[in-house]
Amino acid sequence: MKKILLVCLFIGMGWVQTYAQKAQNLTWDIQLQKGREGVDIPKSQIITAESGQTLYFFISPASDCFCYIISQNSERKIFILHDQPVKREMEIEIEPLKADNSPGAKTMYVIMSVERQTKLEDAIKNYKSDPDSQRYANNLQGEIARLQDTVSGLGEPSSALITSGGTTRGETTKEFITRFSEKNLYVRTITIRTVNR
Numbered sequence: 001m002k003k004i005l006l007v008c009l010f011i012g013m014g015w016v017q018t019y020a021q022k023a024q025n026l027t028w029d030i031q032l033q034k035g036r037e038g039v040d041i042p043k044s045q046i047i048t049a050e051s052g053q054t055l056y057f058f059i060s061p062a063s064d065c066f067c068y069i070i071s072q073n074s075e076r077k078i079f080i081l082h083d084q085p086v087k088r089e090m091e092i093e094i095e096p097l098k099a100d101n102s103p104g105a106k107t108m109y110v111i112m113s114v115e116r117q118t119k120l121e122d123a124i125k126n127y128k129s130d131p132d133s134q135r136y137a138n139n140l141q142g143e144i145a146r147l148q149d150t151v152s153g154l155g156e157p158s159s160a161l162i163t164s165g166g167t168t169r170g171e172t173t174k175e176f177i178t179r180f181s182e183k184n185l186y187v188r189t190i191t192i193r194t195v196n197r
Helices: 002-023 118-129 134-152
Strands: 026-034 037-039 046-050 055-061 065-072 078-086 092-094 106-113 158-168 171-183 185-195
Touching: 026 106, 026 185, 055 065, 055 106, 065 092, 065 118, 065 134, 078 092, 078 118, 078 134, 106 134, 118 134, 134 185, 171 185
Parallel strands: 037 171, 046 185
Antiparallel strands: 026 037, 026 055, 026 171, 055 092, 065 078, 065 106, 106 185, 158 171
């Protein structure tokens, strides 16, 4: 009888833990800085940068999660900017234009997830092993599209624009941070267009 109770207890604990992981929502912040200036990420998700301008994205989750950041240029070449687990409140700094200085629009996919995305990780691993393989590039693009389809069925994630004061070289500036919450998987697509000064 005691063995049956112990087995039931272990099964129940495993179910509760699995349910809690699935029910967990992820809150995370993303901030864009053009040079030293913090600017709002527009709802259209299209950002214009001047050639030679430095762009930084800062991403910070409120809990442990998995973060994948993938960039694609106008010639459809892919760059893996981040593909690691992230600890809560750890800040990730991404400079998307540094990876690729080619002209034209670049698309950046920010994928934040409570759970590990093993199919995406496999596609990234294969692509990294042979970046010239069109098959691996297509598989990676296909997996990103699949995740986009998954999140589109979940509805638009809740987001809020937060302003905070920042100090740059003795000057007080306003910094804009976009906070996402209420989902356990996000695929945020951001287009960066470079224009001549």
